[in-house]
Amino acid sequence: MYTLRSYFRSSASWRVRIALNHKGLAYETVPVHLLKGGGEQHASHHHRLNPMEQLPVLLVDGVPLAQSLAVLEYLEERHPTPALLPTEPVLRARVRQLSEVVNSGIQPLQNLFVMQQLGVQFGVAREAQQAWSRFWIEHGLRALEELVGDTGGRCCVGDAVTFADLCLIPQLYNARRFSVAVDRLPRLLAIESRLVALPAFVLAHPDQQPDAEA
Amino acid sequence: MYTLRSYFRSSASWRVRIALNHKGLAYETVPVHLLKGGGEQHASHHHRLNPMEQLPVLLVDGVPLAQSLAVLEYLEERHPTPALLPTEPVLRARVRQLSEVVNSGIQPLQNLFVMQQLGVQFGVAREAQQAWSRFWIEHGLRALEELVGDTGGRCCVGDAVTFADLCLIPQLYNARRFSVAVDRLPRLLAIESRLVALPAFVLAHPDQQPDAEA
Structure with a gap:
């Protein structure tokens, strides 16, 4: 199917x-x-x-x-x-907000096509392209770290896995690829340590x- | 409230x-x-x-x-x-897909903060910043024009207003601000002409x- x-x-x-x-x-x-x-x-x-x-x-x-x-x-x-969304409307909105921080606030600015275009349009070299991606990942993940301070439990919003957790894990992987100082994101790392053990x-x-x- | x-x-x-x-x-x-x-x-x-x-x-x-x-x-x-979403699951997915073409595929790459950062990080001049924004708007709106060929009626998906229409109208406004050749987007313009007459x-x-x- x-x-x-x-x-x-x-x-x-x-x-x-x-x-x-x-x-x-x-x-x-x-x-x-x-x-x-x-x-x-x-x-x-x-x-x-x-x-x-x-x-x-x-x-x-x-x-x-x-x-x-x-x-x-x-x-x-x-x-x-x-479920991958909570039932309460404001919490559902919060899950979607956190997901969009990654989906529209970070990933579109740090992907391969954007890096390539920085080279094509402005002659930006590889290392500076990577600094660009690092900038946007740091900017977005810092905001996510703050937001999770309000809503986080064992996961990004409460104790159950939601869309937000599905967005977080790949973004942290990318953060490390671009040498982001992830140790400044202790709440996100604590959540990550629990999520990565789950079979899914x-x-x-x-x-x-x-x-x-x- | x-x-x-x-x-x-x-x-x-x-x-x-x-x-x-x-x-x-x-x-x-x-x-x-x-x-x-x-x-x-x-x-x-x-x-x-x-x-x-x-x-x-x-x-x-x-x-x-x-x-x-x-x-x-x-x-x-x-x-x-x-409603701003249809009831049928695949059509709801299509509305959200079209909305994300704008929300994550265009707008994050063409906004003021991004243009400013092109200047700060790479010394890109104002005119080249605008060419950057124009590139991403054209790329995304061309895809949207194709997608609407499958789903469009009086609106982006069928004949009722959805999230996708709410995303389209401001993006076309930005397209014109950045001198995108919007006449190459006849389906989107036809939908726009109907939407802009609605009181909302x-x-x-x-x-x-x-x-x-x-």
Whole structure:
């Protein structure tokens, strides 16, 4: 029923992998390589499935759904148990707010395509591209650390896993890739230490994917 | 009950203003000037309400909610009629996908803070900053034009106003500010021409806000 077009290191694909695992939903992975040959996400077949030429795409009986948070909401509506959103309206809003801090506040500014464009449009060198990504990750994760001070329990909002946790884990992985000083984010690290032990998170890790590379 | 911290030209605030109007919800506007004195969104009072130092913030009986799509989902859950989401799950996913094309795929890359950082970090001049914003707006709106070819009716998805329309209108306004060739987006322009006649959209326009400037 579900096919996920995914890349092992794509943080947005990773969020959806955790959700599918958490809800016990079987799915087939179709790897799309973001680098090989200029990026398979730009091929016409993938473009037809998602004109933004991004990952993930979840195929639902062949219908392509893109944008990870839209896909998470879809899975939550179709498979409400186990839940990835709380029941109380303000807490649901808070989960979505924290998720968007990552989804719209960090990830769009630090991904590969943006770094490439800094080079293409302004001749920015590799190291300065990485400093750019680091800046936006630090800016967003500092805000998330503060927000979690109000809402956090064992997870980002309370004690149950939500969308916010699915966004946090891949973003912390990227933070380390860009040498962000994550030790300044003690609340997020404490939550991370609990989440990464959960089977849904273990199975969704990049290293566990069929297209994983060393 | 509702107070909206808003700036007349903030596209994310504008989305929420349309939603409040569409649902007939009274609200008080508290203007936050994004430029004056380096930006009032960076003041400590605003930071406490939203550590991302962005707009909008919707205060619900004093509780601050941020990230416009999280706020839209909250309003939809609390005030489901008139609806801003369809009922069918795949169409709901499509509305959210289209909304995220703007919310995470365009707006984060073309806003004032990003343009300023291009100057600060790489010495990019004003004109090249604007070319950067134009690039991302064109990239995203071209994808949206394609997607609307599948789903569009009188509005972005079918014939009723949804979140996607609330995201489209402010983004087209920004497109024109950055001299994007919007005539290459005929489906989006046809939808826009219908939406801008609706009272909820008229009242939410920047020119109609208490903090509007010439």
